[in-house]
Amino acid sequence: MARPFRFGVNLLNSAPADEWRAKCRRAEDLGYDVILVPDHLGMPAPFPALVAAADATERPRLGTFVLNAGFWNPTLLAREVATTDALTGGRLELGLGTGYVQAEHDAAGLPYGSPGERVDHLRRTVEELDRLLGSAAFQPRPAQHPRVPFLIGGNGDRMMRLTAEHADIAAFMGARPVPDSTTGALAPSTAEELDERVARYRLLAEGRKEPAELNLLLQIVAVTEDPGTVLRPLLDRHETLTLEQALDLPIVLVGTLEEVTARLLAHRERYGFSYLTVLEPYMEAFAPVIAELRGR
Numbered sequence: 632m633a634r635p636f637r638f639g640v641n642l643l644n645s646a647p648a649d650e651w652r653a654k655c656r657r658a659e660d661l662g663y664d665v666i667l668v669p670d671h672l673g674m675p676a677p678f679p680a681l682v683a684a685a686d687a688t689e690r691p692r693l694g695t696f697v698l699n700a701g702f703w704n705p706t707l708l709a710r711e712v713a714t715t716d717a718l719t720g721g722r723l724e725l726g727l728g729t730g731y732v733q734a735e736h737d738a739a740g741l742p743y744g745s746p747g748e749r750v751d752h753l754r755r756t757v758e759e760l761d762r763l764l765g766s767a768a769f770q771p772r773p774a775q776h777p778r779v780p781f782l783i784g785g786n787g788d789r790m791m792r793l794t795a796e797h798a799d800i801a802a803f804m805g806a807r808p809v810p811d812s813t814t815g816a817l818a819p820s821t822a823e824e825l826d827e828r829v830a831r832y833r834l835l836a837e838g839r840k841e842p843a844e845l846n847l848l849l850q851i852v853a854v855t856e857d858p859g860t861v862l863r864p865l866l867d868r869h870e871t872l873t874l875e876q877a878l879d880l881p882i883v884l885v886g887t888l889e890e891v892t893a894r895l896l897a898h899r900e901r902y903g904f905s906y907l908t909v910l911e912p913y914m915e916a917f918a919p920v921i922a923e924l925r926g927r
Contacts, residue, residue, distance in 0.1 A: 634844060634905035636895075636924050639665035641696045641848075642684075643911045645675045652687035659688045661918040662925065665724065667696035667908065672735045678715045685719035693719050696848075696908065697726035697784045697802065700752055701736055701743065705759035713764060713773040721774030724800065725760070726782040729753045729790070731808050732815035750789045757781065757797050782846065786828065794843075795835035800906060802846040803828060805882035819850070819869075819880045829902045846906040847898065850882040852913035854920070858885045884920075892923045 640663045646654060658666050666684045668677040681693040698708075716723040729749035730736065736743040744752070763769045764778035773779055783794040784802035794801045805825055806817040820828070829845070836843065853861040862877045862885060869877075877883055881898065884891050898904045909917045 633899055634903075636899070636927065637664040637844070637906045638917070638921050638924075639663060639667050639694065639696070639846075639906065639908040640914045640917075641667040641669055641908055641910050642680070643669060643674055645680075648683065651675075651680070651683055655684040655687040655691075658914060659691050661914065662921040663691055663914075665692045665694050665906075665908075667694045667726070669696055670699045670702065670730075671732065672738055678711050681715055681723065682718050685722055692722045692724055694724035694782065695726040697728040697782065699730035699732075699735070700727055700756045701730045701741055701749060702739065703756065705756045706763065708756065709760050709763040709769065710771065712760065712779060713769070713771045716773035716775055716779050717771060719774075723773075723775070724780045724782055726784065726800075726802065727753060727757060728784045733813040734815070737813075746787065747789070750785075750787070750793065753783075753790075754793055757783070757793065761797065784846075784848075788831065791828070791832045792835050795832060795839065798843050800846050801832055801836075801843045802848065802908075803832075803902075803904070805847055805880070806850070819882055821876075822879055822881055825881050825902065844906050845903045846908060847881065847902070847904040848908045848910075849884050849913070849917075850910065851885060852891075852909050852917050852920075853885045854888050854891060854916060855885060856887055861885050884917075888919055888923060891920055895920065895924060896927070 640658050655666055668675055668680045670677050677695045684693055712725055733743045764773055780799040781797055782800035782802050783798035784804060785794060786804055786807055806819050809816040809818050855861055858878060859874055862874060865877055866872055878885060
């Protein structure tokens with residue numbers, strides 16, 4: 632039986648207190664199940680932003696999407712997580728990743744490391760958080776037991792293994808880093824490439840006691856009868872991409888309301904994605920889709 636859909640919005644833009652709270656209440660009113668905050672320089676600091684979101688709302692869960700592990704010491708992070716979970720009444724979902732923007736590490740004066748070193752640090756972070764947050768002796772105590780849910784996002788084989796071992800929610804980018812980019816540029820994955828990554832994850836996760844929830848981040852969302860106009864900037868950036876190919880990208884959700892809802896139902900059938908996240912600029916555009924898919 633398919634999992635029911637859940638919907639999250641990743642809030643990217645900082646705002647004064649009243650505007651931030653109003654934005655979070657708007658997300659709740661639109662039907663979002665999870666309010667998320669990323670971990671990038673120039674964007675809101677995740678944990679205080681989530682505490683403020685909890686104060687402004689009643690129903691949505693709250694999450695990091697995702698923490699850049701290279702910014703964090705695992706023991707100090709455990710204190711932040713436990714405190715935030717307690718202050719939000721046990722609504723926290725902890726998203727974790729290696730980080731993929733070298734320029735941010737350079738700006739912060741932190742080592743970036745090789746891909747292998749970044750995965751090693753994330754593994755140490757996940758395992759230490761699992762140990763500390765699950766220990767009755769650790770203070771402060773989180774509200775959720777035995778610990779807060781972990782969402783882990785990544786793309787490579789070692790990340791797939793780590794996700795299969797530890798994640799309650801497995802997050803797929805539907806994109807891959809552009810080689811040698813220091814600014815975090817991403818290239819979209821084709822449907823077939825995403826098939827392969829999900830299949831790899833499922834193979835590694837075969838021994839799990841409970842299946843993880845599968846998440847996809849949608850990068851472009853528009854309910855429209857003119858997809859060509861909406862996708863023109865994407866086509867200009869990727870000159871070899873045709874409109875038909877762009878519409879087939881899993882991270883692109885553009886078309887009529889009937890078309891996009893059918894597409895997400897097909898994504899759930901094909902890949903298992905039941906938890907769908909959109910970026911803040913598409914929060915309003917995605918709301919009619921939420922209404923159509925609620926309860927399905």
